[in-house]
Amino acid sequence: MFTPVPNPTTNPVAAKFGQQDLIRRSASSVTPPAKRQTEVAKLIDVSKCIGCKACQVACLEWNNLTEEVGVNVGVYDNPHDLTANTWTLMRYTEYENAESGNLEWLIRKDGCMHCEDPGCLKACPAPGAIVQYSNGIVDFDHDKCIGCGYCIKGCPFNIPRISQVDQKAYKCSLCSDRLAVGQGPACAKACPTQAIVFGTKDEMKQWADHRIKDLKSRGFKNAGLYDPPGVSGTHVMYVLQHADKPQIYAGLPNNPSISPLVEVWKGVTKYVGLAAIGAFAAFGFLHHAVAGANRVTAEDEKNAERLTEGRR
Amino acid sequence: MSKSEVDAGDGVHPGKPVIVDRYTVAARINHWITAISLVLLALSGLALFTPALYFLTGLFGGGQLTRIIHPWIGVVLFLSFMGLFFRFFRLNLWERTDSVWMGRLRDVLANEENKLPEVGKYNAGQKMVFWSMSLFILVLITSGVVIWDQYFGNYFTIEQKRIAVLIHSATAIVAICVWIVHVYAAIWVRGTIGAMTRGKVTGGWAWRHHRRWLKDLVTGKN
Numbered sequence: 001m002f003t004p005v006p007n008p009t010t011n012p013v014a015a016k017f018g019q020q021d022l023i024r025r026s027a028s029s030v031t032p033p034a035k036r037q038t039e040v041a042k043l044i045d046v047s048k049c050i051g052c053k054a055c056q057v058a059c060l061e062w063n064n065l066t067e068e069v070g071v072n073v074g075v076y077d078n079p080h081d082l083t084a085n086t087w088t089l090m091r092y093t094e095y096e097n098a099e100s101g102n103l104e105w106l107i108r109k110d111g112c113m114h115c116e117d118p119g120c121l122k123a124c125p126a127p128g129a130i131v132q133y134s135n136g137i138v139d140f141d142h143d144k145c146i147g148c149g150y151c152i153k154g155c156p157f158n159i160p161r162i163s164q165v166d167q168k169a170y171k172c173s174l175c176s177d178r179l180a181v182g183q184g185p186a187c188a189k190a191c192p193t194q195a196i197v198f199g200t201k202d203e204m205k206q207w208a209d210h211r212i213k214d215l216k217s218r219g220f221k222n223a224g225l226y227d228p229p230g231v232s233g234t235h236v237m238y239v240l241q242h243a244d245k246p247q248i249y250a251g252l253p254n255n256p257s258i259s260p261l262v263e264v265w266k267g268v269t270k271y272v273g274l275a276a277i278g279a280f281a282a283f284g285f286l287h288h289a290v291a292g293a294n295r296v297t298a299e300d301e302k303n304a305e306r307l308t309e310g311r312r
Numbered sequence: 313m314s315k316s317e318v319d320a321g322d323g324v325h326p327g328k329p330v331i332v333d334r335y336t337v338a339a340r341i342n343h344w345i346t347a348i349s350l351v352l353l354a355l356s357g358l359a360l361f362t363p364a365l366y367f368l369t370g371l372f373g374g375g376q377l378t379r380i381i382h383p384w385i386g387v388v389l390f391l392s393f394m395g396l397f398f399r400f401f402r403l404n405l406w407e408r409t410d411s412v413w414m415g416r417l418r419d420v421l422a423n424e425e426n427k428l429p430e431v432g433k434y435n436a437g438q439k440m441v442f443w444s445m446s447l448f449i450l451v452l453i454t455s456g457v458v459i460w461d462q463y464f465g466n467y468f469t470i471e472q473k474r475i476a477v478l479i480h481s482a483t484a485i486v487a488i489c490v491w492i493v494h495v496y497a498a499i500w501v502r503g504t505i506g507a508m509t510r511g512k513v514t515g516g517w518a519w520r521h522h523r524r525w526l527k528d529l530v531t532g533k534n
Contacts, residue, residue: 152461284496297516304329
């Protein structure tokens with residue numbers, strides 16, 4: 001068993017990280033701290049998940065969210081998708097393993113992956129609405145969010161959702177408020193089978209190795225860790241029984257990365273665009289300085305008068 | 313015989329100087345609604361386009377309001393430009409002399425208009441502005457709807473929105489460049505702005521820049 005984060009002390013403690021620990025801030029630059037905090041991570045072991053949804057409940061509870069009463073369409077996923085209130089969602093897949101002939105119930109807890117290279121943050125136009133702390137947490141600051149939905153376009157995992165109530169974007173915060181006082185995420189705390197464990201990223205990788213060895217010894221020869229390099233790794237990782245086929249876990253991307261469309265839009269378009277506008281304006285000034293105004297002459301007026309007189 | 317270059321509402325008043333009616337009151341109001349919308353759209357759009365210009369959201373009451381108001385101004389612009397389009401498109405149809413004019417852009421820029429073919433109500437440059445703006449505004453409203461998440465967010469996939477937002481911003485940049493050309497030309501060619509404010513130009517201006525139009529007006533061809 002992985003030692004869980006202990007219960008909190010009843011004495012108030014100083015926040016373990018804050019504004020001084022930002023390594024990225026949307027639509028603005030920050031001076032990164034001289035020393036990076038130890039990177040944290042949440043490890044979700046799909047093979048241990050029993051689909052009880054305690055994590056979903058804990059998330060709603062801790063974050064004081066209420067989901068609307070939904071409609072049953074004959075699947076276990078409830079609600080049907082992530083929403084502005086449901087920041088984490090169990091996604092159930094019935095997988096027929098052709099090799100073993102077994103039916104496997106793959107239950108993946110979906111939610112923000114806290115990418116090291118966050119597409120949401122890079123797409124965000126509002127300064128400071130999305131921040132990344134040096135411990136790896138990517139967090140939304142709702143006071144600064146303008147509700148444009150650019151984060152949704154930037155995200156390779158289809159995670160942020162815009163609230164229909166306040167038109168602001170919401171997603172898992174990795175319980176940054178709990179972590180700041182030395183606690184683990186609410187979902188990890190509630191998980192009865194340790195399918196969700198929390199610790200430093202190195203610890204989680206070690207723990208994942210141990211779990212993968214165990215799975216391999218049980219015949220899951222493709223068991224592995226999902227820590228996708230396309231986004232420079234994530235601070236929420238999965239242990240998958242079939243790490244060669246992430247797609248079978250309710251569409252987990254095989255090799256996620258920020259869309260090249262978003263990179264072009266936020267990169268070259270911005271610089272070339274502003275340069276083009278500047279060049280056109282500069283041409284105007286230059287042309288006026290060199291060629292001068294195009295003025296109507298007295299002769300032009302005379303010609304016009306002659307032409308109109310001819311009519312009378 | 314070529315078509316008449318005269319629009320409804322155009323007229324010529326002999327005198328010293330000759331005064332020529334170029335745009336009706338309705339056309340001018342229509343133009344200025346379009347113009348104001350376009351400037352507001354450029355400012356609010358650029359604010360969301362690059363963090364360096366995010367401060368422009370202050371003009372609209374902050375980021376949220378900028379995000380809310382931008383698409384609505386876009387709707388106003390689209391409808392208003394539709395009005396301009398149907399008012400002006402007939403005399404903006406491309407003719408063979410327009411290609412000649414375009415080929416001698418060097419003379420145009422050197423203020424040597426006597427070397428150019430006689431121009432009707434619109435010269436080739438103005439026609440290019442007209443048609444490019446018509447195309448860009450169509451592209452902008454279409455791609456804009458795709459990324460108008462508040463009302464249309466559920467109708468399009470994320471990939472479609474990514475494509476739309478890239479097209480929307482790139483097209484907007486080109487449209488702003490065309491707008492700079494349009495405004496600069498109005499300043500550079502003196503006597504032009506009066507056409508869109510009071511609706512009138514002098515006979516000399518018409519003789520110098522749009523001689524075929526003036527001649528058609530005087531001969532009463534229509």
